[in-house]
Amino acid sequence: MELYPAMDEINNALKKNHIIVIFSNCNVEYSGRAQSFIAKGDRMIIMKHDGTILVHKPDGRTPVNWMPNKSIIEIKVENDSLEITCTNSKTSEVMIIRAFNIYSITSAPLVDNEQLRLLGTEKDMSDMLYSTPSLISEDFTPVSREEQTKYGFLDVFGHNSKGELVIVECKRYTAGLDSVTQLRRYVERVKKSKGITKVQGIIAAPNISQNALKMLTDWGFSYKNISPPYRFSKEEEKQAKINEF
Amino acid sequence: MELYPAMDEINNALKKNHIIVIFSNCNVEYSGRAQSFIAKGDRMIIMKHDGTILVHKPDGRTPVNWMPNKSIIEIKVENDSLEITCTNSKTSEVMIIRAFNIYSITSAPLVDNEQLRLLGTEKDMSDMLYSTPSLISEDFTPVSREEQTKYGFLDVFGHNSKGELVIVECKRYTAGLDSVTQLRRYVERVKKSKGITKVQGIIAAPNISQNALKMLTDWGFSYKNISPPYRFSKEEEKQAKINEF
DNA sequence: GCCTAGGTCCCGTAC
DNA sequence: GTACGGGGCCTAGGC
Known part of the structure; x- marks a missing residue:
């Protein structure tokens, strides 16, 4: 997928408060409570309506990178990549995703008012x-x-x-x-x-x-x-x- | 999306070891280390190649339900729902997702051999x-x-x-x-x-x-x-x- | 905002 | 396998 159309599609979905899933080849840089970097690889990026962002590897339960809710997302095209910058003022954290290939973008307006009931705690x-x-x-x-x-x-x-x-x-x-x-x-x-x-x-x-x-x-x-x-x-x-x- | 075609599409993607994302209206039942239930709502279901399954609400960082890797997925059509049963023999846990509406299914063969480098621990x-x-x-x-x-x-x-x-x-x-x-x-x-x-x-x-x-x-x-x-x-x-x- | 403690914690590591 | 301790832990509940 071309970078500019991808940027537009993501921005549109963000405006509509949809949940967004992006399959892409990207690297990720993080700085805040600690610092981290992971080189280019295929990953799944999830953007939620509350400002939560998750980056998942193809394996494993835990996201390899993430940002807490109320994070702000800014996207721009930078040379050969889509640069997604996520900042959180409360935690003073920044995560930058550089996506070199966008395989797909899926979004949907999910509604869920139910809460989990849990027994055995x-x-x-x-x-x-x-x-x-x-x-x-x-x-x-x-x-x-x-x-x-x-x-x-x-x-x-x-x-x-x-x-x-x-x-x-x-x-x-x-x-x-x-x-x-x-x-x-x-x-x-x-x-x-x-x-x-x-x-x-x-x-x-x-x-x-x-x-x-x-x-x-x-x-x-x-x-x-x-x-x-x-x-x-x-x-x-x-x-x-x-x-x- | 019709239930039978949905089932086929998911099973095909599972066979190919793709990562799968399903947007659906579903309820989720869990039993193992504890017990839980959440009534019908719109959620995102993620199935990973290693047998990890995550169920995410539209908000929040943490999955509302999940199963650890090496879980086994079985799908069948049951009356008005797609019943996805995930079992893990190691942890003796079971999670059952009943999807009443499937909004979309996306899958991809992600490859990621990189590891996170973390500083400040x-x-x-x-x-x-x-x-x-x-x-x-x-x-x-x-x-x-x-x-x-x-x-x-x-x-x-x-x-x-x-x-x-x-x-x-x-x-x-x-x-x-x-x-x-x-x-x-x-x-x-x-x-x-x-x-x-x-x-x-x-x-x-x-x-x-x-x-x-x-x-x-x-x-x-x-x-x-x-x-x-x-x-x-x-x-x-x-x-x-x-x-x- | 800080402090406290649980969690289906997850996760790695040493024994 | 069990056990122990860290984690960008996360999350909920008090104050």
């Missing part, structure tokens, strides 16, 4: 533990969940029958060293704030790494094997695999 | 501190960088003239509470492994949050204001903004 897990505390222990009474207390953001927070405070940190996947240090930080903050020495710390997760478990017990905390709702347990996953594939 | 920063340790202190001699020592993965590791060990944790952005707990974990591990009590802990970052700084000093660690190479300092960023926009 960490919040769902803390909700479950809050409403069914016996999953943690018969001797656990939750008081708050997923709340920014003055001790920090605690997943589930409560006490046992002796009146000792209990902090539960949920993880929807394997708990690692970072999970333990996070719990430890919360426990220490509560201890210091309240001027007490006894606070129970519990990690609730479907799994925990060996190192994390060692650190956890070294610090006097405990682990409770619990899976988030709507997430298959390891055993169920294996069974599902056998059945499905 | 945390590794670049630790390399800089290793080769120019005076940025940390005149009294600092680095020994290793970015290495998996037996004490864990340390960004920069060395000693001062008194022979005391020094651990530097780099962050390319604002250091937060997690950065401090991470440093603390490393320091404690080294102390324990070596059976010593004096280890210097330093966070090197262009910025640090108030809470993090407090926790840092409470623990006897220190902060050094250092920006990663190729990254503008806050002041330079502000100046650049004024000049550019």
